[in-house]
Amino acid sequence: MSEIFHKIAIVGVGLIGGSLALALRQQGVASTLVGIENNATSAQWALDNGLVDEVVDQVPSDANLVALCVPSDLVSDWVVRLAKHQAAVFDVGSVKGPIVSAVACQIDLPENFVPCHPISGSEKSGPEAARADLFTDSMVVLTPTENTSQQALESVLKCWHCLGAQTSQLSPQDHDSALALTSHLPHLLAFAYMQQVESKHLGLTGGGYRDFTRIAGANPELWWRIFQLNKEEVLTALDTFSVNLQALAQNIRDADSESGIAAISAAANKRKGPEAE
Amino acid sequence: MSEIFHKIAIVGVGLIGGSLALALRQQGVASTLVGIENNATSAQWALDNGLVDEVVDQVPSDANLVALCVPSDLVSDWVVRLAKHQAAVFDVGSVKGPIVSAVACQIDLPENFVPCHPISGSEKSGPEAARADLFTDSMVVLTPTENTSQQALESVLKCWHCLGAQTSQLSPQDHDSALALTSHLPHLLAFAYMQQVESKHLGLTGGGYRDFTRIAGANPELWWRIFQLNKEEVLTALDTFSVNLQALAQNIRDADSESGIAAISAAANKRKGPEAE
Numbered sequence: 001m002s003e004i005f006h007k008i009a010i011v012g013v014g015l016i017g018g019s020l021a022l023a024l025r026q027q028g029v030a031s032t033l034v035g036i037e038n039n040a041t042s043a044q045w046a047l048d049n050g051l052v053d054e055v056v057d058q059v060p061s062d063a064n065l066v067a068l069c070v071p072s073d074l075v076s077d078w079v080v081r082l083a084k085h086q087a088a089v090f091d092v093g094s095v096k097g098p099i100v101s102a103v104a105c106q107i108d109l110p111e112n113f114v115p116c117h118p119i120s121g122s123e124k125s126g127p128e129a130a131r132a133d134l135f136t137d138s139m140v141v142l143t144p145t146e147n148t149s150q151q152a153l154e155s156v157l158k159c160w161h162c163l164g165a166q167t168s169q170l171s172p173q174d175h176d177s178a179l180a181l182t183s184h185l186p187h188l189l190a191f192a193y194m195q196q197v198e199s200k201h202l203g204l205t206g207g208g209y210r211d212f213t214r215i216a217g218a219n220p221e222l223w224w225r226i227f228q229l230n231k232e233e234v235l236t237a238l239d240t241f242s243v244n245l246q247a248l249a250q251n252i253r254d255a256d257s258e259s260g261i262a263a264i265s266a267a268a269n270k271r272k273g274p275e276a277e
Numbered sequence: 278m279s280e281i282f283h284k285i286a287i288v289g290v291g292l293i294g295g296s297l298a299l300a301l302r303q304q305g306v307a308s309t310l311v312g313i314e315n316n317a318t319s320a321q322w323a324l325d326n327g328l329v330d331e332v333v334d335q336v337p338s339d340a341n342l343v344a345l346c347v348p349s350d351l352v353s354d355w356v357v358r359l360a361k362h363q364a365a366v367f368d369v370g371s372v373k374g375p376i377v378s379a380v381a382c383q384i385d386l387p388e389n390f391v392p393c394h395p396i397s398g399s400e401k402s403g404p405e406a407a408r409a410d411l412f413t414d415s416m417v418v419l420t421p422t423e424n425t426s427q428q429a430l431e432s433v434l435k436c437w438h439c440l441g442a443q444t445s446q447l448s449p450q451d452h453d454s455a456l457a458l459t460s461h462l463p464h465l466l467a468f469a470y471m472q473q474v475e476s477k478h479l480g481l482t483g484g485g486y487r488d489f490t491r492i493a494g495a496n497p498e499l500w501w502r503i504f505q506l507n508k509e510e511v512l513t514a515l516d517t518f519s520v521n522l523q524a525l526a527q528n529i530r531d532a533d534s535e536s537g538i539a540a541i542s543a544a545a546n547k548r549k550g551p552e553a554e
Contacts, residue, residue, distance in 0.1 A: 119483035123548075139480060168480060175481075181473060182482045186489040188529075189466055192522035194544035196458060196514070203416060203445060204452075205459045206396035211488040212463040217548040220541040227529045227537070237473070238526055242519075245469040249515055252465075252504045260504070264497040267471035271400075271494040 004158060005030040009063040009087070011078060013037040013046040013055075015122055016092050017069030018130030021051040023163045026132045034060060046127050063087045065159060071222065072229055076102035083110035088152035090116040090159075094179065095229040096143040096172035111149040114156040117141045117175065118165065119183065123217035136164040141179075143172040180233035185241060187223055188234065190216035281435060282307040286340040286364070288355060290314040290323040290332075292399055293369050294346030295407030298328040300440045303409045311337060323404050340364045342436060348499065349506055353379035360387035365429035367393040367436075371456065372506040373420045373449035388426040391433040394418045394452065395442065396460065400494035413441040418456075420449040457510035462518060464500055465511065467493035 008030040010017045035052035037043040043055045064087045068078045072093035082089050089112050093099050096115050120138035140160045194216045251260035285307040287294045312329035314320040320332045341364045345355050349370035359366050366389050370376050373392050397415035417437045471493045528537035
């Protein structure tokens with residue numbers, strides 16, 4: 001594949017930024033990759049391991065794509081700072097509405113800003129955990145604003161497609177509502193579940209426990225921020241969950257096999273359905 | 278490895294019985310494997326695919342190990358029927374107390390009965406899903422009764438160790454209490470969670486969702502039986518979970534970062550701990 005972008009700047013070279021760098025490199029999407037990374041250890045690691053060609057302080061003026069892979073609460077300042085830059089700018093935050101609002105509070109939403117959320121990650125963090133295939137076959141949701149230019153949108157779409165990702169477009173609100181259910185609530189449940197696990201239990205676990213709890217090993221500060229940013233949607237999803245859980249518990253208490261098996265069967269069929277994976 | 282058992286009988290050649298057959302065969306643990314299987318399709322499949330050497334109606338008198346891989350509510354009748362058999366008899370049920378009680382209601386607990394629970398399984402079922410490595414590196418909990426003979430216990434331990442499993446011994450009650458937390462509660466939560474997932478969400482999922490919900494694809498009737506058999510312990514574990522979940526939800530609602538991050542961090546550290554996997 002010929003190189004599509006002359007220079008791509010990656011702001012924040014952690015798990016996501018580092019994986020993006022590896023994937024862009026592997027697919028030959030850019031001639032030059034520059035990193036911007038405050039954490040000196042991560043920056044050195046990214047340089048030493050060839051994730052980026054150089055680490056700089058500011059986004060170079062000749063960059064033609066900028067990936068903001070910083071924590072969600074730092075995204076808006078970068079978007080504002082880069083509002084007049086020639087490059088399309090995308091972020092990778094897990095919650096879109098608050099990021100778009102945080103930008104809109106400061107300036108008119110820039111034409112070059114394309115909010116993105118690659119639904120792929122890991123319970124690990126840091127550039128050491130970066131993987132070139134993190135986005136392969138994953139879904140990336142784009143939530144373009146009313147001001148996003150067609151040119152910027154196409155540029156970012158092209159980047160994700162080069163990495164083997166699928167893309168879909170939603171409003172920030174629809175994204176946040178759906179992800180509260182498909183991602184944020186499972187994390188909340190896994191974190192809550194682990195509270196009652198004691199060391200005596202750890203030898204008495206199997207593959208079910210291992211898979212169910214994997215996401216509980218995720219970065220606590222990152223997830224606390226996500227829960228705060230998407231608080232209303234997460235708590236709404238949790239309310240629905242609690243109602244369904246209590247109904248199923250009541251079926252068990254009452255030995256109501258008909259309702260209980262019907263509920264479990266519906267869950268199992270949905271999970272096994274052809275669309276599920 | 279030389280053949281340790283002359284003839285092993287496997288009652289119920291589904292996922293677990295079939296996997297046991299494949300593993301015993303692969304490790305050369307028995308000269309002959311006979312299957313007892315009411316489901317004609319499963320029986321034929323097991324024969325055609327060489328899982329067992331023959332399918333018979335009753336446990337042969339010259340068998341020297343019997344694996345009861347039938348649903349939990351059918352185990353006690355088999356144990357009673359085989360109480361005078363020369364062979365050690367073990368089951369693989371997920372809940373131990375009710376099985377032991379169901380036997381004790383009928384006869385003195387037999388010397389040859391060694392209740393077992395291999396903590397390994399799959400959301401799949403049937404002999405077609407059988408895997409020779411299902412028990413490799415897995416944990417098998419044995420809950421010998423006060424009447425279990427040392428000879429029967431050692432025979433069953435030897436069988437599991439030949440298959441690469443680890444073993445530990447607990448009382449039936451301690452087993453059921455621990456497994457309510459490490460296995461049954463996660464299944465209950467995953468089944469409840471799936472109730473609110475709609476088809477529009479399925480394209481907006483990633484690896485977290487996939488792993489968290491895998492166990493929701495498990496066999497509904499099997500799991501309904503487990504929830505009923507271990508009802509008290511499951512509901513007790515659920516009560517504790519609900520308290521922890523509501524506390525974490527309240528932290529989110531109150532934006533109480535200190536408590537929220539502390540709870541999530543404790544969960545993450547426990548999940549990542551060296552003993553966790």
